[in-house]
Amino acid sequence: MSSSGSSNAPVSFAGPALGLRRPSPVAIIANRNSGTNERDLHALDRAIQVFGAKGARIYRWVPGCNIEDVVQRAIDDGARTIISGGGDGTAMAVAGAMVGRDCPFAALPLGTFNFFSRGLGFPEDPAEAAQAVLDGKPSTIRVGMVNGQVFLNNASIGIYPAILKQREQVYARYGRRRAMAMWSVARTFWRFQRPMRLTLTADDGEPITRRTPLVFVSRSAYQLDRLGLKGGDAIADDAFAVLIGRAETRLDLFRIALRLVTQTAQEGRDYEFLAPKELTVDVHRRRSLLAYDGEKKRVPSPFHFRLAEKPLTVLIPPERSAAA
Structure with a gap:
């Protein structure tokens, strides 16, 4: 899948947070179609500031494109934690590509209801949630499937x-x-x-x-x-x-x-x-x-x-x- 930053590319990415030039252990996969208002952008920026000390690379994903490719690229780039940046729909898409992988997954609560992240105990404040991700411990859960x-x-x-x-x-x-x-x-x-x-x-x-x-x-x-x-x-x-x-x-x-x-x-x-x-x-x-x-x-x-x-x-x- 293309790595171009063009607006027509199915996937683009912003470099590591705060200008870091080393591989980022944290990858945030965000729905490019949802982060278009000031509220969404501000929330994501607050989370990235928390991840800044370790570095966080943002991958912009468009629904309909292959999310498996985006996740694999993030892991190939050195990510050791994959995070969805959006609501429950974005969390579901990224989680679907993370089932069965050893790399842990987390969901930043940047949507309307955020039932999944709240259910795991994450606070709704983006900065507090990001810190909870950095301090979190891995665990395994079973997810549902309907017709695949x-x-x-x-x-x-x-x-x-x-x-x-x-x-x-x-x-x-x-x-x-x-x-x-x-x-x-x-x-x-x-x-x-x-x-x-x-x-x-x-x-x-x-x-x-x-x-x-x-x-x-x-x-x-x-x-x-x-x-x-x-x-x-x-x-x-x-x-x-x-x-x-x-x-x-x-x-x-x-x-x-x-x-x-x-x-x-x-x-x-x-x-x-x-x-x-x-x-x-x-x-x-x-x-x-x-x-x-x-x-x-x-x-x-x-x-x-x-x-x-x-x-x-x-x-x-x-x-x-x-x-x-």
């Missing part, structure tokens, strides 16, 4: 992917703020038409058929806890936490949304819960919108969920390492 696509927090079918699609339009008009993300949820619920009909097969069990607006497959105990939802124990047991929404009407969805906000959603009333290690979801339509860590694409059913065979080596902040 790695995901760190969750993957889902149904209304949540539609929310992401609406969120992009809201962000484009009003900016990337959490309040705008909540507004996109309300707009999507208002336009809700009817639930999906699908068949689920968990592990080696019997298939079950459901009508639901949402199948939510989680690998983030932190995110579930923030929403007051069941599933942390299943994730600790190297399984998925699967929530199947119970809503037939738009009013049902608004009720569930209110209970999620107030952390009062209940299993049985608002959702059905499964804890499989493997799951197949067959949607009774030609193509469905699949969401994974904030990204989305329309693909044909069925959807096969499983854990990646090889682990992901991540850096854990010192406080979390001591607690573990």
